[in-house]
Amino acid sequence: MPKPTKGARLGGGPAHERLILANLAASLFTHKSIKTTETKAKRLRPLAERLITFAKRGDLHARRRVLSVIGDKEVVHVLFTEIAPQVADREGGYTRITKVGNRKGDNAPMAVIELVLEPVEKKAAPAAKKSSSKKAAAAEEAPAEETPAEETEVVEEAPAEEAAADAGAESPEEGAAAEEAAEDAVVEDEDKK
Template structure:
């Protein structure tokens, strides 16, 4: 049972209110919809939805728990065998309250409370980007940008080091060729006077 509201109860004392809500829930499950005042409908909704949740569970303990509130075994059987399978896919919101207007005699606001037994049509998932907190992501974005800059700088340093190493490799054979060329010329000059 939900926490009672402060102020006067619907019919007098809390026990009378509890009995009235249990009887209204019995009528709701038997007839699938009832017409009552808005206040009673709003107070009935959590009671009825809790009973439907127990019926969805479907075990013996849940059936006994529902039997403490709904005394008609036929209605409990209907709740567990007919209503619970129809709302098995629904995550909540088993009842709907629709306002009707005002009662002619005492001008009380009237409403219809009914069970929602239609099949659940899940909303298609959209590919919209979710809104994010700019303040929290600004710091993360700044650190990510700094990491990117560091990575680019490291890549540039590595590229320069690679170019320098390849330049050294290219320069080394050229220096050896230059060193070999004078030696060949000297040996050729040394051979010419001998001849």
């Protein structure tokens, strides 16, 4: 009996191990979540994810390859018609393993392996960074007429803020009065133009 090169041996031999993993995969696709030992869950994950990748392809050859592993037409049908469309946007990570403690009888470490069927939240941050950098580049190349106007507005607001700071407003009432005075100063500066 040849010894597998990677991972724990789940049964007496490689054929038994393949059957165990095929049955676990069929149960996972049928029930969407199963409780098993950590070792079996860790060995099941790559097989299940590969089968889901085949199901996402959806062609006849992929269906036959999955059928050669699982062998149950109903489970393969569920995988191709229900599970594959739900994970179509996901690029990997179709399963989640959660440790749940040890089994009472033999103290074996147990885990729940489940399908991740939640929709993928697409990250718009990289696209936003690209577009904001384009906007920043466009703002730097803006006509000279807009740039001095923006600078004068900044200069005009500075004395108003200084007036509010010079007022030394310590109570809320004095703070409100200082803000009104600063706004009046800005309005007067705008009227002068």
